[in-house]
Amino acid sequence: MVQVFWALLRRDLLLAFRHRGELLNPLLFFSLVVTLFPLGVSPEPSVLKTMAPGVIWIAVLLAGLFSLEGLFRSDFEDGTLEQMVLSPFPLAWLVVAKVAAHWIVTALPMLLLAPLLGLFLALPLEGIRVLEWTLLAGTPFLSLVGSVGVALTVGLRRGGMLLTLIVMPLYVPLLIFATQAVTSAVAGLPYDGALDFLLALFFLSLTLAPFATASALRISLS
Amino acid sequence: MWNTIWLTFHKFASPKHFYALSGRLVPWLGALTLLLLLSGLYLGLFVAPPDYQQGQSYRIMFVHVPSAWMSLFVYTFMAVLSGIFLIWNIKLADVMIRSSAALGASFTFLALATGSLWGKPMWGAWWVWDARLTSELILLFLYLGYMALVAAVEDPRSAGRAGAVLLLVGVVNIPIIHYSVEWWNTLHQGPTVTKFDKPSIHPSMLWPLLLMAGAFQFYYFTVSLIRARAEVLERERRSEWVRELIASQSKG
Numbered sequence: 063m064v065q066v067f068w069a070l071l072r073r074d075l076l077l078a079f080r081h082r083g084e085l086l087n088p089l090l091f092f093s094l095v096v097t098l099f100p101l102g103v104s105p106e107p108s109v110l111k112t113m114a115p116g117v118i119w120i121a122v123l124l125a126g127l128f129s130l131e132g133l134f135r136s137d138f139e140d141g142t143l144e145q146m147v148l149s150p151f152p153l154a155w156l157v158v159a160k161v162a163a164h165w166i167v168t169a170l171p172m173l174l175l176a177p178l179l180g181l182f183l184a185l186p187l188e189g190i191r192v193l194e195w196t197l198l199a200g201t202p203f204l205s206l207v208g209s210v211g212v213a214l215t216v217g218l219r220r221g222g223m224l225l226t227l228i229v230m231p232l233y234v235p236l237l238i239f240a241t242q243a244v245t246s247a248v249a250g251l252p253y254d255g256a257l258d259f260l261l262a263l264f265f266l267s268l269t270l271a272p273f274a275t276a277s278a279l280r281i282s283l284s
Numbered sequence: 285m286w287n288t289i290w291l292t293f294h295k296f297a298s299p300k301h302f303y304a305l306s307g308r309l310v311p312w313l314g315a316l317t318l319l320l321l322l323s324g325l326y327l328g329l330f331v332a333p334p335d336y337q338q339g340q341s342y343r344i345m346f347v348h349v350p351s352a353w354m355s356l357f358v359y360t361f362m363a364v365l366s367g368i369f370l371i372w373n374i375k376l377a378d379v380m381i382r383s384s385a386a387l388g389a390s391f392t393f394l395a396l397a398t399g400s401l402w403g404k405p406m407w408g409a410w411w412v413w414d415a416r417l418t419s420e421l422i423l424l425f426l427y428l429g430y431m432a433l434v435a436a437v438e439d440p441r442s443a444g445r446a447g448a449v450l451l452l453v454g455v456v457n458i459p460i461i462h463y464s465v466e467w468w469n470t471l472h473q474g475p476t477v478t479k480f481d482k483p484s485i486h487p488s489m490l491w492p493l494l495l496m497a498g499a500f501q502f503y504y505f506t507v508s509l510i511r512a513r514a515e516v517l518e519r520e521r522r523s524e525w526v527r528e529l530i531a532s533q534s535k536g
Binding site: 217278 | 370422425426428429430432433436437441442445446449450452453454456457460461464465467468
């Protein structure tokens with residue numbers, strides 16, 4: 063059980079690093095979206111500061127979702143996914159491995175880039191610190207819940223837009239708690255309540271989402 | 285004992301029996317809807333006194349509140365049916381879910397539209413980012429997302445199953461969304477009917493509200509059954525009993 067987890071994780075990471083060019087795309091997307099906001103709204107530091115948490119988090123949601131779209135695609139196309147469904151190991155467990163690999167490849171780099179973008183948006187250091195915590199606690203939820211949507215749309219030709227439609231409403235609590243934590247931290251208020259909620263969401267999705275994803279994959283393949 | 289229950293259940297869940305039974309039910313349900321609707325509207329629009337603060341404009345509540353209730357009820361009902369469909373593979377559950385989705389979305393839209401009409405004179409704005417409005421809007425997106433997914437999957441069998449999974453995921457999320465939005469921002473007036481002690485609404489206003497709620501409920505059952513009958517006919521168009529039915533109707 064543990065071995066198959068590591069094997070799948072290793073394989074997915076290896077595959078990702080063999081296509082190094084694609085690794086950069088979500089990051090570029092992320093920075094580009096964030097860059098558009100000062101241009102579109104206002105370069106005033108006081109304005110930037112108030113909208114920074116929301117802007118960064120919305121950019122993370124979009125970048126995460128668009129990169130998630132490919133989570134099962136190549137495996138679906140070459141039949142690996144079918145083999146995974148047929149394998150004796152529980153599919154939900156394999157899903158966790160795949161999502162973990164995807165998180166390491168896309169969410170972790172965004173986590174590293176976020177402080178820089180926070181500085182661009184005039185976010186104070188305390189805010190950046192808490193932003194990192196919210197990203198660390200919140201992005202796994204993003205990947206896990208997103209994987210359900212990806213599994214439902216994997217066989218469809220134009221799944222991208224549809225994926226956004228069905229998954230984005232589910233991200234509302236994530237966005238609310240994450241931005242609330244950062245905003246409170248910037249204002250010097252306690253923020254651990256919102257962080258705890260993010261962690262609760264993470265554990266809830268970790269225990270439930272893989273099973274939903276597994277059954278969705280079975281439906282998409284049938 | 286259990287077996288007989290199971291057998292009768294399956295018998296009634298078979299498309300043929302469902303079609304016959306629902307055909308007999310629909311006129312009654314429709315009549316009941318009409319009765320409730322007319323009495324509720326009469327009591328609400330003519331008998332109930334104007335509100336001491338909100339004047340006449342509170343009367344939109346008799347449409348607004350039932351549609352908001354129904355928007356939640358229909359989603360929950362669809363989720364329960366999804367569970368039934370995925371666990372016992374009863375196709376009728378899928379038929380009912382499909383015929384409910386558009387109705388649920390309409391109730392949600394109606395609740396938003398009437399709320400907006402009421403909000404303009406009361407709050408001075410067509411739309412405010414209040415907690416309940418926002419979660420109702422997100423509920424609308426959940427409905428539309430379900431409909432988009434089901435429309436996108438070509439194979440009807442996997443479309444139903446994929447939609448059912450999405451509904452179950454959604455129903456786990458609805459309370460989380462609701463409370464997170466509630467803590468985020470609230471302006472909406474507190475509940476006036478479901479408070480656990482005495483409702484803080486006068487009986488002359490409560491009665492029409494309850495009648496209207498009943499009317500909406502039965503309207504939903506009537507229309508979803510009519511839609512489900514059409515869906516059943518379409519799905520079973522190659523079966524013997526549908527052919528016989530069409531033959532007998534075209535003769536007579």
